[in-house]
Amino acid sequence: xxxxxxxxxxxxxxxxxxxxxxxxxxxxxxxxxxxxxxxxxxxxxxxxxxxxxxxxxxxxxxxxxxxxxxxxxxxxxxxxxxxxxxxxxxxxxxxxxxxxxxxxxxxxxxxxxxxxxxxxxxxxxxxxxxxxxxxxxxxxxxxxxxxxxxxxxxxxxxxxxxxxxxxxxxxxxxxxxxxxxxxxxxxxxxxxxxxxxxxxxxxxxxxxxxxxxxxxxxxxxxxxxxxxxxxxxxxxxxxxxxxx
Numbered sequence: 341x342x343x344x345x346x347x348x349x350x351x352x353x354x355x356x357x358x359x360x361x362x363x364x365x366x367x368x369x370x371x372x373x374x375x376x377x378x379x380x381x382x383x384x385x386x387x388x389x390x391x392x393x394x395x396x397x398x399x400x401x402x403x404x405x406x407x408x409x410x411x412x413x414x415x416x417x418x419x420x421x422x423x424x425x426x427x428x429x430x431x432x433x434x435x436x437x438x439x440x441x442x443x444x445x446x447x448x449x450x451x452x453x454x455x456x457x458x459x460x461x462x463x464x465x466x467x468x469x470x471x472x473x474x475x476x477x478x479x480x481x482x483x484x485x486x487x488x489x490x491x492x493x494x495x496x497x498x499x500x501x502x503x504x505x506x507x508x509x510x511x512x513x514x515x516x517x518x519x520x521x522x523x524x525x526x527x528x529x530x531x532x533x534x535x536x537x538x539x540x541x542x543x544x545x546x547x548x549x550x551x552x553x554x555x556x557x558x559x560x561x562x563x564x565x566x567x568x569x570x571x572x573x574x575x576x577x578x579x580x581x582x583x584x
Contacts, residue, residue, distance in 0.1 A: 376408055378416050382426045386463060389427065394465025399423070422476075424469035429477025431459040431466065437486035440493035446577050448490055452483065453512055453573050457566070460516035467516035470509070484509075495582040504580045508573065515569055535561050 374380075384405045388397050399420055403410040417423045435455045438448045460467040475481060484505055491501035542550075542557035553560065563571075 376406065376412055376416055378426065380406065381413055381417055381423070382430050385423055385427055386430060386466075389463040389466050394463070394468055397423070397427075421473065425473065425476050425480075427463075427466060428470050428475065429479035431463065432456065432477065432483050433479040434459060435483055437483065438490075440490045442494050445490050445494050446574065446581075449487060449508070449577060450570065450573055452487065453508055454566070454569075456483065457512050457516055457569060460513065461519060464520050465517070467513040467520075470513040471517065491580065496580050500580050504576060507576055511572060511576070515572075532564075535563075 381402060385397050385402045388401060388405060397420075399413050399417075400410045402423070403413050406413075417426065435452060437452065441448060460470070475484075487505045487508065488498075488501050491504060492498060496504070539557055539561045542553050542560065545554050547554040
């Protein structure tokens, strides 16, 4: 093919590219103008929490992530407090609830608590939202209902079941918040080093004034991972066990 023959072909290819490009700006506009929904707002907020932590979430920050104005968000979410509640509810919706089984009720509740704890830890600081106000999300109340069902099924009185459920929710949120403050990066080596440091400090104490702390220092600082979480949840459940 000669140079003269190639020119029309090249020009035509460029022409086809230009025609195809005509739709590109329109597609971009359609993408930017995807309607805002509560679901999109909540997912965008959770993405920010997962990447930057809960303190990074503001209505303005979420609006920017969605390519919208802050005012547009308020048409769907009343305020930051409601957004916080919706985020906690969205996480609670991911928790799997079992059918009550009296033969393994403690294991069932412990599993639910572990699921919620892991979600709180995956989204750093979101547990603060769970501690700040009473839940208004139906998804959060779904977990409450599931735990009540397990406890009432084994003969726990409704009031005791309700108070125990409240205690569990508070403990899960508090444990998650404290765990992140201690080790925001989830570094197990750092956690072990902290335990060793506490052990050494205990052993440095004058035994005459702290006889139990010094004598049992190893036992007092024992436990790895979420051992203490499991212990505390089991202790709460043991206090409401109608068989005891």
